[in-house]
Amino acid sequence: MTCRRRHLEAWSSLGLGRLGPSVLLSLGFILPALVASVPGNCRPPPELRTxxxxxxxxxxxxxxxxxxxxxxxxxxxxxxxxxxxxxxxxxxxxxxxxxxxxxxMSCPDPGEFANGRFFQTDGNLFGSEMSFVCDEGFQLIGSSTSQCKVVPLQKTVHWSPEQPQCVVSCAKPVVSNGSPTTISSHYTPRDTVTIQCNPGFHLTGPQTVTCSERGSWEPELPTCKKEFLSCQSLQLGGDILKCDPDRQRVKTALEVYKMSLEIEKLELELESMKKNHVKGHVSAEIPDPERDRPIKQ
Missing domain, CATH: 2.10.70.10 (Complement Module, domain 1)
Structure with missing residues (x-):
């Protein structure tokens, strides 16, 4: 009843008091419904996928x-x-x-992929991906994956990055106790490399080799062999052990070397003795004027 009285008082203040109570009571229920039907605002429209x-x-x-x-x-x-x-x-x-x-939208058909094969996740449709694998003996040049993407300014789609290539390649040159002076991720025909040996090893074979059209190194890769010092040029000490791993031969070499030193010493002594003997003989043959002068009486 309180709500109705308030409506009646409000309508009386608006000059509607001349209406009968039953009419005013009916309007009290109708007007709120009319107000509710007044058009309202919309929130932002829904997001759609495409x-x-x-x-x-x-x-x-x-x-x-x-x-x-x-x-x-x-x-x-x-x-x-x-x-x-x-x-x-x-x-x-x-x-x-x-x-x-x-x-x-669809990207162009990739067509044939020479010397390799590719796999697609969703055909050529926008958003799909391709992955590339080369046949044995071929090297992948470029990205191993590509995606169908939008070209913004043209509002079209294309494969990005571009399709790679599979080319004849040579395996990384591996030389035991050595290595190439320049290292690359891949070697293709006409690429050349220079081989150097690690310290203590010497090169046997060509120092420079070239990747051939057949995917092999030509001439054949060299080898790096251990360097052994010549026994004839060794000084006494630990270095002689590097000359020959056979201890008996090392012992013999040391004895020979010791004997050669003794012989050299004897030769020097004999040379010195000869020089002293010649000097004494010459001195005996030269007359001494003071010694041979007669004594006065």
């Missing part, structure tokens, strides 16, 4: 009754003819229905 709002509508937060928005295909999607569809804000605060009407 279509999107035109740019001028994307940042707007509210839309009034009967206001219209426009859609276009998202990047990577298209229709046979350029088409823009519209949605309207209804009095109920909802939007008239806009259906998905754009379809995925």
């Amino acid at each position: 279509v999107q709002l035109l740019e001028q509508f994307r940042n707007k937060k509210t839309f009034s009754w009967k206001e219209s928005v426009s859609y276009e295909c998202r990047p990577g999607y298209s229709v046979n003819q350029h088409e823009i569809r519209h949605a309207n804000c209804r009095s109920t605060g909802t939007w008239s229905l806009v259906e998905e009407y754009c379809t995925q």
